[in-house]
Amino acid sequence: MKAHTHQSSLGYFKWAFIVTAVGLALGAWLGWQTTGTIGGMATVFFICTVLAVLEISLSFDNAIVNANKLKDMTPVWQHRFLTWGIIIAVFGMRIVFPLLIVVIAAKIGPIEAIVLAARQPEEYARIMHEAHLPIAAFGGTFLMMVGLTYFFDHEKDVHWIAFLERRMARYATIKGVEIAFVLILVLVFSSFLEGEAADSFVYSAIYGLLTFLAVEIVGGLLDASQETMSAAAKGGLGAFIYLEVLDASFSFDGVIGAFALTQNLFIIAIGLGIGAMYVRSMTIMLVEKGTLAEYRYLEHGAFYAILILSVIMYCQTLVHIPEVITGLGGAGLIGISLWSSIRYNRREKAEHADARALENV
Structure with a gap:
């Protein structure tokens, strides 16, 4: 994977730029086809741009x-994730997933769901919104x-918000502490919902918890069996499945939120x-440039952003929270963690310089 380290940061985004140009051209064509006006064409072009920025x-x-998990994967599996995994993420989660929701919720066939999406978008969007609660849970x-x-x-020995993270690391030896925490939150949120909505929330949350545990077990078993074959084969199919389910959970929010725009x-x-x-281009850049190792708190910022996103998804079952807040909140936290990492690196450099100056005296 290190073969491309000389590549400039912009070079990583070559394919993303190509897909952007093709996608926006397609969007403009679609706008022209559906409305037959320049205004309609511009509107669809604008919506496609906003959705891309939102995502x-x-x-x-x-x-x-993704980069955190990928750096431990074998080059073969890294390549598989960055090709097949991304195809599954783009087509599976952004196209097949919204169709599947409608197929299950409206109890109709996949072809009927596509026809519904094309001919009755309002009805399609209504079904998607009704499915929001279980998806968010x-x-x-x-x-x-x-x-x-x-x-x-x-x-875990690197702590960003030390007073909080040290405590969490200390309590990690208690078995099932995170599961208990999640179940308590599920009970708290479900108490604000009534009847069928409360049941749906609890069941969906438990399925989410079981999916996480199942992915962890499957991942552990697959990676362990590969490890017995060769120590270098760690992080294969198990890590791949984990990343796919993770991507699905991330895109739930974007897919549902997108229906607010169109x-x-x-x-x-x-x-x-x-x-x-x-996302794919950023992932490759982070892995190949070793950015995570260079900026020690960047991962922390990302995982805090995930925790906030998960709480927002819970809150969305009670009140509507605009996607702009979700996006800015996550990006803001990652920005702060990056700034903290840069400050740490500067401080380290200064201390090394001082130590060298003392040695030379």
């Missing part, structure tokens, strides 16, 4: 977490477990697909 802002943390629970598992780790499934697919390509 990128929501996905900074996704790229950092499922995705929120999965992401919360991802975030908490990072902090509740007794081997009810056209094809415009949503273009906008979010463009965004997903930037």
Whole structure:
């Protein structure tokens, strides 16, 4: 993977730029086809741009977490994730997933769902919005477990918000502490909901928790079996499955939020697909440039952003929270963690310089 280290930062985004140009051209053509006016064409072009920006802002943390997992994967599996994994992420999550929701919720066939998306976008969007509560409970629970598992780790020795993270690392030896925390939150939030909504929330959250545990078990078993074959084969299929489910949980928010801007499934697919390509480029850049090792608190910022996103997803079952807040919150936290890392690096350099000056005296 280190072969491309000479590549400039912009070079990593070559494919993302190509997909952006093609996607926006497609969006403009779609606008012209559906409305037949320049105004309609410009509107669709603008919506595609906003969706792409929304997806990128929501996905900074996704790229950092991907890079964190990818750096331990074998080059073969890294390549598989960055090719097949991204195809699954773009097409599977941005196109197939919204269709599947409608297929399950409306109890209709996949072809009927596509026809519904094309001919009755309002009805399609209504079904998607009705499915929001269980999706938010499922995705929120999965992401919360991802975030908490990072902090509740007794081997973790680099702390950004030290007073909080040291305590979490200390309590990590208590078995199932993060599961207990999540279940308490599920009970608290479900108490604000009534009847069917409360049941749906609890069941979906438990499915989210079970999915996380199942992915961890499967990942552990697959990676352990590969390890027995060869120590170098660690981080293969298990890590791949984990990253795919993680990407799905991240994109829940973007896909549902996109329906607030447009009810056209094809415009949503273009906008979010463009965004997903930037996530891929960012992931490759972070892995190849060793950015995570260079900026020691960047991962912390990403995992805090995940925890906040999971709580926001829970809150969205009670009140509407604009996606702009979600995106800016995550990007802001990552920005602060990057600034803290730069400050730390400067301080270290200054201390090394002082130590050298003393040695030379």
